Amino acid sequence: MAEEANITEGTQSSQATRREGAEDSSAAAATTGSTLKQKMIRSQSRTGTISEALGRRNFLFALVWIAIIALGVIGEQIKTRWEYASVEGKNKKTQDLNTSEQTEEMTASGLKYVDIKIGAGERPLAGDLCLVQYTLTLEDGTQVISSRDRGQKALAFQLGASAARPDVIPLGLDEGISTMRQGGKRRLIIPPDLGFGDRPRFFSSITVEPNSTLIYEVELVKTSIAPS
Numbered sequence: 176m177a178e179e180a181n182i183t184e185g186t187q188s189s190q191a192t193r194r195e196g197a198e199d200s201s202a203a204a205a206t207t208g209s210t211l212k213q214k215m216i217r218s219q220s221r222t223g224t225i226s227e228a229l230g231r232r233n234f235l236f237a238l239v240w241i242a243i244i245a246l247g248v249i250g251e252q253i254k255t256r257w258e259y260a261s262v263e264g265k266n267k268k269t270q271d272l273n274t275s276e277q278t279e280e281m282t283a284s285g286l287k288y289v290d291i292k293i294g295a296g297e298r299p300l301a302g303d304l305c306l307v308q309y310t311l312t313l314e315d316g317t318q319v320i321s322s323r324d325r326g327q328k329a330l331a332f333q334l335g336a337s338a339a340r341p342d343v344i345p346l347g348l349d350e351g352i353s354t355m356r357q358g359g360k361r362r363l364i365i366p367p368d369l370g371f372g373d374r375p376r377f378f379s380s381i382t383v384e385p386n387s388t389l390i391y392e393v394e395l396v397k398t399s400i401a402p403s
Contacts, residue, residue: 268295268358269292269293269294269295269358269359269360270292270293270295271291271292272290272291272292272293277289277290277291279364282350284346284347284350284369285366285368285369286347286350286351286363286364286365286366286369287363287364288351288361288362288363288364289361289362289364290359290360290361291360291361291362291392292358292359292360292361292394293356293359294355294356294357294358294359294360294395295356295357295358296356296357296358296359296395296398297356297357297398298353298354298355298356298357298398299334299352299353299355299357299395299398300334301334301335301353302333302334302335302400302401303333303334303398303399303400303401304331304332304333304334304398304399304400304401305331305332305333305334305352305395305397305398306329306330306331306395306396306397306398307322307329307330307331307332307352307393307394307395307396308322308323308329308330308393308394308396309321309322309329309330309348309391309392309393309394310322310323310391310392311389311390311391312390312392313383313387313388313389313390314387314388314390317381319378319381319383320378320379320380329396332344333401334349334352334353334398335349336349337349337350341371341372342371342374342376345365345369345370345371345389346365346369346370347363347365347366347369347370347389347391348363348365348389348391348393350369351363351365351391351393352393352395355393355395356395357395357396357397357398358395358396359394359395360392360393360394360395361392361393361394362390362391362392362393363389363390363391363392363393364388364389364390365388365389365390365391366388367385367386367387367388370387370388370389371383371385371387371389372385372386373385373386
């Protein structure tokens with residue numbers, strides 16, 4: 176009986192020990208799981224913090240670029256307005272000539288011109304960009320084209336371009352502009368050999384017949400150095 180009692184006690188003790196071990200294992204597993212969960216939460220928190228930081232950095236970077244672009248646009252607008260005001264200021268100093276003062280001159284090439292207004296600005300050099308308001312008529316008074324008409328623009332060309340494109344920029348127009356000053360206004364009487372020559376020139380509403388004398392009334396609005 177004593178032996179059976181010892182066996183029973185040993186069995187119960189062994190079972191208790193196993194239960195305690197299982198409980199310890201469960202507790203350890205629970206602790207490990209909790210620790211891993213906390214690490215994951217901290218990791219996610221760090222990831223979120225990094226993402227937020229990167230998001231803020233990208234946002235600030237975008238704001239900086241927008242500010243730079245805005246400053247560039249504003250700077251160009253200020254520069255354009257300053258240049259326009261400068262041109263307008265010089266052009267206001269021009270000298271209008273009375274009819275009695277408007278005398279016809281002729282160059283060695285046969286180009287005739289009459290100054291209507293003497294400019295106060297710079298005189299263009301070969302290769303400079305010229306912005307010109309113009310009206311082209313024929314000897315009988317027929318208007319061919321005018322930059323001041325609706326839908327038309329001022330003529331912008333590089334002084335000396337007539338050598339390559341006389342069908343677009345007549346030689347006489349190029350020569351007549353070359354001796355003007357910015358802000359000046361002049362009437363050019365261009366003979367056929369300095370105009371479109373012996374070929375017809377087609378415009379949207381009229382055809383200039385071969386060997387026509389061209390009459391340009393031009394105003395040199397602006398002259399500037401061509402970009403290299």
